[in-house]
Amino acid sequence: MPLSANNPDRKSWLHVDKNSDFPIQNIPFGVFLTRDDIITIGTRIGDTAIDLGALHQLGYFEGIPLTDDIFLQDTLNDFIADGRKTWRLVRNRIAEIFDAENDLLKNNVKHKEIVLFRLDEIEMQLPVQIGDYTDFYSSIEHATNVGTMFRDPDNALLPNWLHIPVGYHGRSSSIIPSGIPVHRPQGQTLPAGATEPVFGPSKLVDFELEMAFITTDANDLGEPIPVNEAEEYIFGLVLFNDWSARDIQKWEYVPLGPFLAKNFASSISPWIVTLDALQPFKAESPKPLKKLLPYLQQSGKKSYDINLEVAIQPEKAKETVVSKSNFKHMYWSMSQQLAHHTVNGCPVNSGDMMGSGTISGPTPDSYGSMLELSWRGEKPVKLNDGTERKFINDNDTVIMRGYCEKEGTRIGFGEVKTKLLPVFEPKKAK
Numbered sequence: 001m002p003l004s005a006n007n008p009d010r011k012s013w014l015h016v017d018k019n020s021d022f023p024i025q026n027i028p029f030g031v032f033l034t035r036d037d038i039i040t041i042g043t044r045i046g047d048t049a050i051d052l053g054a055l056h057q058l059g060y061f062e063g064i065p066l067t068d069d070i071f072l073q074d075t076l077n078d079f080i081a082d083g084r085k086t087w088r089l090v091r092n093r094i095a096e097i098f099d100a101e102n103d104l105l106k107n108n109v110k111h112k113e114i115v116l117f118r119l120d121e122i123e124m125q126l127p128v129q130i131g132d133y134t135d136f137y138s139s140i141e142h143a144t145n146v147g148t149m150f151r152d153p154d155n156a157l158l159p160n161w162l163h164i165p166v167g168y169h170g171r172s173s174s175i176i177p178s179g180i181p182v183h184r185p186q187g188q189t190l191p192a193g194a195t196e197p198v199f200g201p202s203k204l205v206d207f208e209l210e211m212a213f214i215t216t217d218a219n220d221l222g223e224p225i226p227v228n229e230a231e232e233y234i235f236g237l238v239l240f241n242d243w244s245a246r247d248i249q250k251w252e253y254v255p256l257g258p259f260l261a262k263n264f265a266s267s268i269s270p271w272i273v274t275l276d277a278l279q280p281f282k283a284e285s286p287k288p289l290k291k292l293l294p295y296l297q298q299s300g301k302k303s304y305d306i307n308l309e310v311a312i313q314p315e316k317a318k319e320t321v322v323s324k325s326n327f328k329h330m331y332w333s334m335s336q337q338l339a340h341h342t343v344n345g346c347p348v349n350s351g352d353m354m355g356s357g358t359i360s361g362p363t364p365d366s367y368g369s370m371l372e373l374s375w376r377g378e379k380p381v382k383l384n385d386g387t388e389r390k391f392i393n394d395n396d397t398v399i400m401r402g403y404c405e406k407e408g409t410r411i412g413f414g415e416v417k418t419k420l421l422p423v424f425e426p427k428k429a430k
Contacts (some may be wrong), residue, residue, distance in 0.1 A: 003091075003092070004095060006276070006279060008408065014046050014116075020410070021413060021414050022045055022412065023046070023409065024099070025411060027094050028272055028413075029076055029236070031074060031076060032049060039074045039125065041073060041079065048118070049117040050094070051115050053071035053072045054114045054115045056068075056072075060097055064089045064090060075127070076128050080214065080351060081217050084232060124270035126268075127270060127271070128272075132172060134167050134169055134353075134354045135262070135354075136337050136357040137161075137165075137168075138330050139331060140161075140286070142359070142372065143156070146372075149376055163292070165341075170266070174266060175353065176265060178268070178416040178417050180267070181418065182265035182418055182420060184205055185201070185205070186200060186201050186423060187252070188252065189251050190250070203247055204371075205246075206370045206391055209358060210356045211237050211239060211306070211327055211355075211356045213235075213236070214235045214351065215235065215352045215353075218233035219347055222345035223345060224344075224345065227338075228299055230334065230335035230338040231334070231335055235274060236272040237273055237413070239269035240266065240268050240356070241268075241398060241418060243262075243418075245262075249262070269400075269414050269416040281306065281406055283303045283305040283328040285303040296336050304327050305328050306403070307404070308327060309325070309402075310368070310399070311398075311400075312381075312383060312398060314383065314387060314393070314395070315397075317384070318385065322389075323367060324361075326361060327356070330356055334354070337356075374391070393420070396419070399416070400416045
């Protein structure tokens with residue numbers, strides 16, 4: 001099926017700024033609360049949010065096999081479960097409806113009042129009900145940096161790293177959309193030189209620059225997904241800040257891996273950008289340094305050229321961009337991650353989310369965490385307001401952005417923006 005929605009020459013009758021992340025070629029999907037307190041599934045062009053539930057009820061998706069309530073739900077799970085053919089039909093139709101040459105909705109004032117919203121009239125929600133969440137560890141630069149810090153630099157990568165996409169299963173209940181603040185976590189840590197742990201606030205709260213992909217119903221129990229078919233089951237991508245408490249993590253992660261250091265909060269951007277929208281920006285993955293087992297041997301371009309950045313904004317101060325990286329640095333691709341995840345027969349469902357792992361590039365300004373940027377706190381990062389950061393302070397806001405750009409077309413993700421609040425204090429009973 002042709003991806004007519006991706007036509008780079010298409011213009012919209014809705015206003016779109018030149019540097020907008022959301023031109024008519026993007027058409028991401030999300031869930032929002034409207035000015036009338038109704039939750040709906042929607043999309044976005046420029047700075048206009050579009051109520052797909054209302055659009056469907058008004059007959060604009062006629063001819064596409066959709067249930068009456070497919071867009072009247074509070075998650076995208078059922079729509080995602082309909083599969084790639086449906087996603088493409090819907091994206092193509094949305095592009096037609098909002099094409100500058102199409103007057104059908106453009107000239108219908110009554111319908112436009114029902115369907116269109118300014119961004120300040122809506123409140124973005126978590127776009128999917130995330131049943132399961134897996135986090136990978138797939139940036140060779142990040143894994144090498146961390147291994148160098150905490151182990152022998154000559155053996156920074158553990159023996160399995162070049163053979164499998166290393167990952168662990170995380171907690172989905174604490175995944176939140178952009179704009180929801182998080183509290184500094186508490187837990188056990190082992191102070192330097194101590195032999196017994198202490199309990200208290202984490203002193204080393206960190207961000208992790210990641211992206212995450214959302215899957216559809218992919219396989220039955222016992223059925224592996226072939227690596228070169230894996231993208232058929234990936235709906236799209238979001239920006240992902242996988243908050244981490246490094247001091248808690250150091251004490252608890254042996255022998256089973258991350259636990260309280262990771263599950264207190266993970267923040268995502270609210271608009272899911274489809275793999276279809278990202279097609280023009282496909283890129284080669286890094287060449288494997290060791291021969292891979294057959295089930296991980298992929299063909300063709302399986303990565304994406306997505307520019308990424310992280311900024312820190314202290315309270316009542318301007319932000320400072322502290323990192324610029326790119327998704328194409330990832331050693332293990334999404335296809336390899338999904339193939340490995342299911343090679344043992346593990347079933348994957350609609351709305352499952354899989355994090356890339358911290359995305360670090362080859363240069364110090366492209367590292368994807370404060371752990372690396374400040375090199376364990378040995379090289380504090382200077383901010384524009386004159387202050388320094390080894391890790392994230394209370395009341396700092398971390399902002400992540402991402403976009404692709406090629407031949408005048410820009411497809412972006414918006415941002416994921418999260419403020420770190422002090423340790424949670426229970427309200428005292430009056």
